[in-house]
Amino acid sequence: MSDDFRSIARERMKGFCRVCPVCDGRACAGEVPGMGGLTTGASFRNNVSALADVTLNMTVLHDVKTPDTSAKLLGMELKSPALAAPIGGVSFNMTKEDISEDAYIDAVLGGCEAAGTVGCTGDGVPPFIIDGAVKALKAHKGIPFIKPWEGKELYEKLDMVMDCKPLAVGMDVDAAGLVTLRKMGRPVTPMSTTELTQVIAYAHRKGQRFILKGVMTPQDAEKAVAAGADAIVVSNHGGRILDHCPGTAAVLPRIAAAVRGRLVVFADGGVRTGVDVLKMLALGADAVLIGRPVSVAAIGGLTEGVSAYFNTIAQQLSQAMLLTGCGSLSDITPEILFRP
Template sequence: MDIKDIKKNAKERMKEFCILCPECNGRWCAGKVPGMGGAGNGGSFNRTYEKLKEVKVAMRTLHNVSDPKLSCSIFGEDLSFPAMIAPITGTKFNMGGYVNDVEYSNDVVLGALDAGTIAMVGDTGDPNCFAAGIDAIKKANGKGIAIIKPRENSEIIKRIKIAEEAGAVAVGVDVDGAGLITMKLFNQPVGPKSLNDLKEIISSTTLPFIVKGILTVDEAKLCVQAGAAAIVVSNHGGRCLNETFAPAEVLKEIATAVGDEIIVLADGGVREGVDILKYLALGAKAVLIGRPIIWGSIGGRQEGVKVVLETLKSQLYQSMILTGAEDVKNYKNFSCILYTK
């Protein structure tokens, strides 16, 4: 199975939920939430893609980097390259239902392990989805991360305990899900979190805690103050609020402000390996992969997920050779290869 077969299969199986456009920029699927699109007219989704596209790298080939190092460590876990799978749920109402949430969770958690990395599993209005992710983490002997919606604190803490019992590597909350329409459709209350809320949640666990959905320096600093281990610079794929900044627009400022105090991850618009390089150059320690993983699961199941990740890893390797980037652990030095429009 190769990446072309996977995409062909996925296009046939996604029942017009996603037609795998030649340029996956959110225009065709605009407003399809639930579904694969962005909120409103899809502007935030499109901006996330376009602003990352506007970031350019300088090709350099007069150097001695012939075998760049891609491996890194996040939360004490050795990864074959600086990418993890983003938390995604709701296969029936978001992806067309060719695979169910149990199958999808197993595909991504085990496929990530096959590729030498780890997956995040998500939460949604249907409680069976979170349970499916937790079960997949158990099958992987704890090699996974549980991300929970910004519910009432007591409900979040309850789910954190479930993740702890499964042996999860880390836990977190995607705070940008505070206005997600799919939660409202299931009558599941979510909302913003105060600094005290965050402190209460983080103090309830000894696991590394991730706050996903940060777009400003001030909120990044609040996460440091609350004791979080990591943040994900993300706008939830543009699926919650239209007219937001793109992660690529704000990442450098955030990483400069807090990157020495907290792990900074980035999410949104990654379609090929050079996109990973761009986010590293902007200050992220690693990235999250979303949409291509969906194609991998639906188009090729666990093997498809592995193939997608291995393809991205191979592309990153080539991109590093052709820009003179020697080691992903030295990502702070990658700024020398970066240009913005």
């Protein structure tokens, strides 16, 4: 992302995000609603530090010349295994400037599409969030995520986005307890395996693959398999729902080992660069979702900003693969990680 885009974003996001040189949750601890982590901000910081603590074995004695960063998963062909995470609510989480919800989510999906990857859309209480998602999904390929609402609202929103024929549909069950929703008088609660099985079966009957976001234990990963999910996202909602969670990079290996080969494993939390993508894949993820940096890119540079960011991610990933001897994503294994 260029310094110009970051400078523009810093002005537009005043009062919501400082666009820090290092996005680690220290300056914005407790700023929820906003871009920070809940209460002490420990979960947000743990996401970043857990990934930073992972180190790599460098090697330049190999035959790899031009690494292939492309990925195929859930029927998608991607330039690199990095997607935009579902984030909605620009007006109360990120900026009150000139960027509307419609412009924001169109920039995310359009910028991802231009860079050869995929963006996800978010959900929330104000109708303009889901309405913006629907508009963007009609114009671009993407993956909508719906909150685990109670009653008919859940299925009404699922129908709205599935009518757009998206690449898949997701649910961020890790939104349970989200302060933003509670302050708007619409809290969401955890979902039983029985309820989840019914929702996934409904999506499958509509011909949609289903992604469950918010898995932080091998036990919940097994429940996702049992419920019929096609993919999970190892995520603590960016550290925004429960303080003092471990970083996602710390829990990812055990979760991936528990369900390997039975569903696709995405991971988010603290991913900032292509090197971070490489680390997450070596820890067991098939692909990653990136949240806050994509929001900064979209607000600072709209479609061009998002596209530039993901092109940079792909370039950084290629360089990191070259210097760890990985010719393709299948070569990225735990063996490239340094173990003291």
